[in-house]
Amino acid sequence: MSTTAExxxxxxxxxxxxxxxxxxxxxxGSSRWxxxxxxxxxxxxxxxxxxxxxxxxxxVLIITGIYLALFYVPxxxxxxxxxxxxxxxxxxxxxxxxxxxxxxxxxxxGLVMRQVHHWAAIVFLAAVCFHLCRIFFxxxxxxxxxxxWTIGLLLLIVVMLEGFSGYSLPxxxxxxxxLRVVYSIVESIPVIxxxxxxxxxxxxxxxxxxxxxxxxxxxxxxxLVIVGLLTAHLAIxxxxxxxDFPAPGKTETNIVGSRLWPQYAIKSGALFMMVIAVLCLLAxxxxxxxxxxxxxxxxxxxxxxxxxxWYVGWLDGALRIMPHWEFRSFGVEIPNPFFPGILIPGxxxxxxxxxxxxDRKIYxxxxxxxxxxxxxxxxxxxxxxxxxxxxxxxxxxxxGTDLIGNNLHISYERLIDILQYGAIIGPxxxxxxxxxxxxxxxxxxxxxxxxxxxxxxxxxxxxxYHTLGDTDHGGDHDGAATNGHGAEDEHLDGxxxxxxxxxxxxxxxxxxxxxxxxxxSAHSAGSSPPTDD
Amino acid sequence: xxxxxxxTGHRPGPEPAGPHYSEQDxxxxxxxxxxxxxxxxxxxxxxxxxxxxxxxxxxxxPEDVPRDQDDTWWRYRDDPAGARKAEIKIAFMWIIxxxxxxxxxxxxxxxxxxxxxxxxxxxxxxxxxxxxVWWARDLLPGHDVTASxxxxxxxxxxxxxxxxxxxxxxxxxxxxxPFLGKALGLVGxxxxxxxxxxxxxxxxxxxxxxxxxxxxxxxxxVDENGRPVRPSDIDPNGILTVFPQTNPGDPQGATLLINxxxxxxxxxxxxxxxxxxxxxxxxxIIAFSKICTHAGCPVGLYNTIAHELVCPCHQSTFNVLQDCxxxxxxxxxxxxxxxxxxDTDGYLVSQTxxxxxxxxxxxxxx
Numbered sequence: 010m011s012t013t014a015e016x017x018x019x020x021x022x023x024x025x026x027x028x029x030x031x032x033x034x035x036x037x038g039s040s041r042w043x044x045x046x047x048x049x050x051x052x053x054x055x056x057x058x059x060x061x062x063x064x065x066x067x068x069v070l071i072i073t074g075i076y077l078a079l080f081y082v083p084x085x086x087x088x089x090x091x092x093x094x095x096x097x098x099x100x101x102x103x104x105x106x107x108x109x110x111x112x113x114x115x116x117x118x119g120l121v122m123r124q125v126h127h128w129a130a131i132v133f134l135a136a137v138c139f140h141l142c143r144i145f146f147x148x149x150x151x152x153x154x155x156x157x158w159t160i161g162l163l164l165l166i167v168v169m170l171e172g173f174s175g176y177s178l179p180x181x182x183x184x185x186x187x188l189r190v191v192y193s194i195v196e197s198i199p200v201i202x203x204x205x206x207x208x209x210x211x212x213x214x215x216x217x218x219x220x221x222x223x224x225x226x227x228x229x230x231x232x233l234v235i236v237g238l239l240t241a242h243l244a245i246x247x248x249x250x251x252x253d254f255p256a257p258g259k260t261e262t263n264i265v266g267s268r269l270w271p272q273y274a275i276k277s278g279a280l281f282m283m284v285i286a287v288l289c290l291l292a293x294x295x296x297x298x299x300x301x302x303x304x305x306x307x308x309x310x311x312x313x314x315x316x317x318x319w320y321v322g323w324l325d326g327a328l329r330i331m332p333h334w335e336f337r338s339f340g341v342e343i344p345n346p347f348f349p350g351i352l353i354p355g356x357x358x359x360x361x362x363x364x365x366x367x368d369r370k371i372y373x374x375x376x377x378x379x380x381x382x383x384x385x386x387x388x389x390x391x392x393x394x395x396x397x398x399x400x401x402x403x404x405x406x407x408x409g410t411d412l413i414g415n416n417l418h419i420s421y422e423r424l425i426d427i428l429q430y431g432a433i434i435g436p437x438x439x440x441x442x443x444x445x446x447x448x449x450x451x452x453x454x455x456x457x458x459x460x461x462x463x464x465x466x467x468x469x470x471x472x473x474y475h476t477l478g479d480t481d482h483g484g485d486h487d488g489a490a491t492n493g494h495g496a497e498d499e500h501l502d503g504x505x506x507x508x509x510x511x512x513x514x515x516x517x518x519x520x521x522x523x524x525x526x527x528x529x530s531a532h533s534a535g536s537s538p539p540t541d542d
Numbered sequence: 543x544x545x546x547x548x549x550t551g552h553r554p555g556p557e558p559a560g561p562h563y564s565e566q567d568x569x570x571x572x573x574x575x576x577x578x579x580x581x582x583x584x585x586x587x588x589x590x591x592x593x594x595x596x597x598x599x600x601x602x603x604p605e606d607v608p609r610d611q612d613d614t615w616w617r618y619r620d621d622p623a624g625a626r627k628a629e630i631k632i633a634f635m636w637i638i639x640x641x642x643x644x645x646x647x648x649x650x651x652x653x654x655x656x657x658x659x660x661x662x663x664x665x666x667x668x669x670x671x672x673x674x675v676w677w678a679r680d681l682l683p684g685h686d687v688t689a690s691x692x693x694x695x696x697x698x699x700x701x702x703x704x705x706x707x708x709x710x711x712x713x714x715x716x717x718x719x720p721f722l723g724k725a726l727g728l729v730g731x732x733x734x735x736x737x738x739x740x741x742x743x744x745x746x747x748x749x750x751x752x753x754x755x756x757x758x759x760x761x762x763x764v765d766e767n768g769r770p771v772r773p774s775d776i777d778p779n780g781i782l783t784v785f786p787q788t789n790p791g792d793p794q795g796a797t798l799l800i801n802x803x804x805x806x807x808x809x810x811x812x813x814x815x816x817x818x819x820x821x822x823x824x825x826x827i828i829a830f831s832k833i834c835t836h837a838g839c840p841v842g843l844y845n846t847i848a849h850e851l852v853c854p855c856h857q858s859t860f861n862v863l864q865d866c867x868x869x870x871x872x873x874x875x876x877x878x879x880x881x882x883x884x885d886t887d888g889y890l891v892s893q894t895x896x897x898x899x900x901x902x903x904x905x906x907x908x
Contacts, residue, residue, distance in 0.1 A: 118659055121663070189837070194837070196902060203906065204748055207746060208742070209745070214838070258606075262691050286666075293658075293659060293660010310842065311842055333872050340906075341906060342903045344904060
């Protein structure tokens with residue numbers, strides 16, 4: 010196919026590349042490592058891209074953040090504004106606020122950079138949370154990946170703090186109000202709250218110390234921690250290799266996917282470009298955090314409709330729907346913000362940190378796993394996850410009660426009542442529904458949003474139908490060729506049950522697999538390999 | 543993969559069988575790179591080398607890694623016209639990216655415009671990315687491959703024992719001497735706490751700071767511009783934010799003056815507070831702390847029909863006619879009331895400071 014000239018050019022290129030690699034290898038002896046690194050295999054599943062989206066958003070955040078830092082003035086000192094944005098002319102504001110106004114209106118391309126940065130933060134947090142859900146619902150946190158689950162949760166906490174500190178840097182009315190609430194939450198910590206608040210803010214609220222401190226924290230401390238934790242996160246991923254969903258040909262000891270180089274790197278590079286494209290699109294056409302509308306922060310003013318960025322909405326909502334409890338005795342007090350601001354997040358994160366160990370007890374499963382669970386195959390875990398999501402959604406909605414109330418013409422008193430009950434009843438109902446749906450889905454053994462793919466149906470000598478399955482490597486739920494034909498398939502029970510009941514399903518679902526309904530699972534005879542027990 | 547534990551040799555497998563496998567001298571990694579330059583991607587050697595499938599030299603070929611994987615196939619291998627088309631498609635996309643770049647430069651020089659900049663950046667990166675997708679899909683050789691995960695999740699027991707012994711060589715000399723061990727623990731603890739003392743420099747000493755405001759005996763009320771306030775400055779059903787004249791910037795001291803107007807007759811304070819209000823012809827004037835007792839937001843919304851103050855942050859609601867008792871929301875306590883008086887010049891003053899700490903609660907508030 011190729012001409013002589015082409016071949017000669019290729020040889021030439023190869024010689025050049027070889028010369029370059031020789032230079033490196035003479036110094037590091039790295040070729041063997043490099044080859045195995047390029048051969049490293051990454052499985053393909055759309056849900057595995059979410060973590061990458063988070064990583065690429067982080068890269069965008071770092072690049073745009075450095076640019077913004079060159080213009081930002083971390084000072085709480087008061088100045089009177091006389092710039093080109095007339096509505097603010099003559100107003101007293103902090104230097105920090107003024108510098109962000111100038112960045113938005115004077116610096117060429119400054120506004121678009123700022124908006125890319127803010128949108129990237131919003132998308133970053135969303136991707137991180139989505140990634141967390143993927144890990145949770147598919148059981149990717151199980152041994153040997155408990156440590157990485159813990160690192161991931163630490164990252165989530167730091168990343169939320171990083172987002173909130175950045176959101177507070179412009180020192181506008183909205184973020185200043187948020188800081189006031191955070192001060193009250195810090196103040197509410199038993200015994201040490203007052204000291205901590207005084208040490209963080211350098212005295213009483215608001216003071217002029219916080220803005221420069223926030224700058225150090227947002228630009229240096231948290232990014233350092235995030236990059237450090239992320240490095241560990243990825244190094245562990247590299248070492249342990251990625252998990253994958255069970256499918257034909259996939260086992261606990263092999264890995265199926267694209268090589269890091271070239272296929273995976275190019276595809277992932279494409280995703281990087283797409284992430285940037287989406288962030289730029291959002292930044293160009295969707296205004297975010299217009300601080301010139303909010304105005305500079307003054308401690309005694311506040312506007313209605315004060316909502317924080319979405320990822321702290323659940324905390325704000327928790328503050329809103331918390332009943333007005335406060336405990337006073339023996340001359341001390343546990344103030345109200347402690348419960349929604351410290352206790353609830355503390356308990357929630359405590360459960361999340363402990364989940365790999367709780368999960369191990371629930372399923373009596375200590376073994377290592379490289380193949381994931383389908384959420385339906387672990388109904389209880391899925392139910393817990395859904396309950397948590399309902400709870401978070403309820404709290405997040407609660408942070409918008411004033412807006413929802415105004416737009417839907419419901420009094421916010423009624424709305425708060427609904428959401429208070431919702432925070433208790435919603436998770437229970439959501440969990441039960443999720444459990445039932447999981448069990449029902451197991452019965453059909455078909456993917457809920459996908460038609461069955463593949464599979465060869467063979468008619469036997471007695472006129473019955475069989476599906477040829479890959480009995481060695483386990484089947485795929487999607488691979489079930491037919492579904493809902495339990496009656497026709499009943500004769501398969503004999504051969505299907507042994508594998509069907511043992512394949513990756515915990516004891517609690519055995520009742521489902523037994524009996525006539527297991528016809529469907531017999532299709533994927535020997536489905537997922539025996540991952541349990 | 544061989545990244546993980548190169549040449550440990552602690553897991554000697556039996557000599558591999560199989561025609562493909564034995565053709566390779568897998569012990570020699572260098573051979574990979576000493577292949578003659580004419581080795582094209584079509585060569586079979588690549589996909590027969592076990593190291594490409596995460597299989598260590600000397601290890602038997604795992605059953606779950608197929609041997610017949612073709613790593614050289616690509617979409618248009620046998621379709622030059624299709625390949626040409628793919629090339630043109632990709633070039634087209636990347637040229638759009640190029641034009642977007644030039645457009646960005648022009649827009650920048652002309653003074654910039656966020657919408658156009660965002661749009662061009664988005665389009666440029668999008669087309670670049672689409673080119674990457676087609677590059678990966680249409681031009682790259684190879685598709686999904688199956689490799690061994692290797693056996694790197696655990697080391698052998700022998701290695702673990704060796705490591706424990708090595709660690710012990712360092713720690714044992716101290717652990718064996720009880721005094722040294724305890725001393726190190728004590729030193730570590732005390733010294734560790736002592737070197738953290740500089741953290742206390744971050745803030746002033748708390749004293750009673752959270753409870754104090756600048757309000758005192760006969761402190762004049764000033765508005766946000768620092769002007770003293772007369773009872774007549776506030777209209778019926780009106781509210782006005784005032785500060786202590788001694789420290790107008792004190793955010794803790796922000797206080798809300800309310801003229802009850804027509805509702806003055808409905809306001810029946812307890813006996814202890816009956817002298818804290820100012821009666822004027824237009825209505826009764828009372829003053830409450832503007833700092834919400836829930837989370838410290840300014841309680842800035844006044845509902846003149848229900849005579850309720852609402853905090854815009856978390857919707858705590860205080861009934862003004864009942865001494866700002868919380869009637870809805872998370873606020874646990876009434877807003878503290880400031881006792882008012884009129885001085886000899888006719889200006890509003892505070893009788894004393896607040897009789898309790900303003901704002902949200904804290905541990906020592908009691």
